[in-house]
Amino acid sequence: MKTLNKRDNIMKSxxxxxxxxxxxxxxxxMIATEANVGAGTIYRYFENKEVLVNTLFQDYVNMFTKTIEDGFPFDQTIRKQFHHIFKSMILFTNQNEHAIYFIKKHSAGHFLNDQSQTDFTQLLNFFRTFFNTGKQKSVIRxxxxxxxxxxxxxxxxxxxxxxxAGELDVDQDLLFGIEESLWDSVRQQ
Amino acid sequence: MKTLNKRDNIMKSxxxxxxxxxxxxxxxxMIATEANVGAGTIYRYFENKEVLVNTLFQDYVNMFTKTIEDGFPFDQTIRKQFHHIFKSMILFTNQNEHAIYFIKKHSAGHFLNDQSQTDFTQLLNFFRTFFNTGKQKSVIRxxxxxxxxxxxxxxxxxxxxxxxAGELDVDQDLLFGIEESLWDSVRQQ
DNA sequence: TAAAAAGGAATGAATGTTCATTCCGCAATA
DNA sequence: TATTGCGGAATGAACATTCATTCCTTTTTA
Known part of the structure; x- marks a missing residue:
């Protein structure tokens, strides 16, 4: 399992x-130092820096999409569906500390290949469909x-x-308040 | 006024x-080409690339702050104050096409000096004060x-x-809808 | 007024630095 | 010992920055 660990370390770093x-x-x-490997080792696992960033991007975008789709309550109310989405977003960020910020920062990057863009579009499509349905039912703004x-x-x-950044501590109350705020921003009043 | 124009061109580009x-x-x-000047000319106006980005950052952050502070209705309702803030944000983005996105993209940059950070904090402080007041009056969440x-x-x-990105056309209706959505996200329900 | 000289702004080729990537010798494993 | 994986110095490309030179405007001189 050494090989896998080394690759994982590089990805994580x-x-x-x-x-x-x-x-x-x-x-x-920098990545090599952080991952405790030689610079050359990175090229044993990834063709180049762009392949590395695209691999990371696709992996995490798809993981994000799967997290949201997993157990999505298609037959329940829009509000419950929204709760599922919010919960999933929190779950994903908890399980993958830097991932969502990485996705955000790079989703318009000049180095993204077609596959990365397709994967990202797929993620957005999930949200689009959700909001479209909600608007049809006059529940969403x-x-x-x-x-x-x-x-x-x-x-x-x-x-x-x-x-x-450590400027906000999350507890259950805060999480609840944020969900309410975000729901109120998209729901039909 | 030739000199001023050249410096302005560099800043704009x-x-x-x-x-x-x-x-x-x-x-x-790249900047030189876009500004129609020689690469060396940039160094006649700015010590180096970092000084250039910090100058831009401070200029636009302060302009943003001033735009919001200008004519702020301190003695009116929180809702009216919010409307002023929203209007100012729209005004600023209309008057300075790329500025807000530039600010956003660089406000955590590793190249920002102390002054840039102070100026940015000042901008945030305005918002902070506004929200604090609103919470005291139980109008804000x-x-x-x-x-x-x-x-x-x-x-x-x-x-x-x-x-x-040209993916959303703004008309008065949309603007109104967005203001409502954002207000509902921060107001006490 | 015309010609010449000076002063300062602008330039872009040249320089030194930093980076992605390669490659070769070493270490671990079998 | 042979094979495979690894590391990090070496390489070349791309970059930020410099600087010798050109160009233009203003001033001086005849």
Whole structure:
């Protein structure tokens, strides 16, 4: 299991550094040092730096999508579905410390290949479908789904960013309050 | 006024490129080409690339702060104050096409000096004070001001990003709908 | 007024630095 | 001992920055 561990270490270190500094400001030697491997070793596992960032991006975007889709209550109310989405977003960020910030920071990157873009679109499509359904049922605000996604996603990620920076401690009460706030921002009043 | 124009050109071009690609992915020759000046000319006006980005950052952050502070209705309702803030944010983004995205993308940059950070904190402080007052009056939701800022700021910038990318056309109706959505996310229900 | 000189701004080729990537010798494993 | 994996110095490309030179405007001189 040594090989797997080494690859995992590289991925983990790259994720943290990319999330913190961004792709362009992160050097390969930096990643190597952080992962306790030689710079050359990284090239045994990834063809180059771009392949590394695309692999990470796809892995985490797909993991995020799966987390949200998993157990989605299709036959329940929009409010319950929203709760599921919110819960899943929290779950995903808890299980993958830097992932959501990494995704956010790189989702418009000049180095993303077609597959990465397709995977990201798939994630957005899930949200789009959810909001469209909600609008049909007059439960969700009559705004373009693009805009609703931006509000929910933008707010959530900025909050997550605060938590990451240690400027906000999350307890059950706060989580509940945030869910309410985000729900009120998208629901039909 | 030739000198002023040249410096302004450099600032304008750098702003657009930094907003689009980020500091690290933007090269000085790129800025020079965009500004129709020689690479060396940039160094006649700015000591180096970091000084350039800090100058831009401070200029626009302070302009943003001033725009929001200008004519702030201190003696009116929180709702009216919120309307002023929202209007000012829209005004600022209309008057300075790339500025808010540039600010957003670089406000945690590893190249920002103390002055830049102080100026940014000052901007946040304005929001903080507003939300604190609103909470005292039980008009604003009982969440940490940090979190309220993140929600408002995160959502707004993500929306602005959509507009910039041409994926959302703004008319008066949409603007009104967005203001309602954002207000509902921070107001006490 | 015309010609010449000076002063300062602008340039872009040249320089030194930093980075992604390669490659070769070493170490671990079998 | 042979094979495979590893590390990190070496390499070349791309970058930020410098600087010798050009260009233009203003001033001086005849």
């Amino acid at each position: 790259a994720l943290a550094l990319f999330a913190e500094r961004g792709f362009d400001a992160t050097t390969v030697p 009559n705004l373009p789904s693009e805009a609703l996604i931006a509000i929910l996603y933008g707010a959530f990620i900025e909050l997550q960013n605060l938590v990451r | 750098a702003l657009a490129l930094f907003a689009e690609r980020g500091f690290d992915a933007t090269t000085v020759p 009982n969440l940490p001001s940090e979190a309220l800022i993140a929600i408002l700021y995160g959502a707004f910038i993500e929306l602005q990003n959509l507009v910039r």
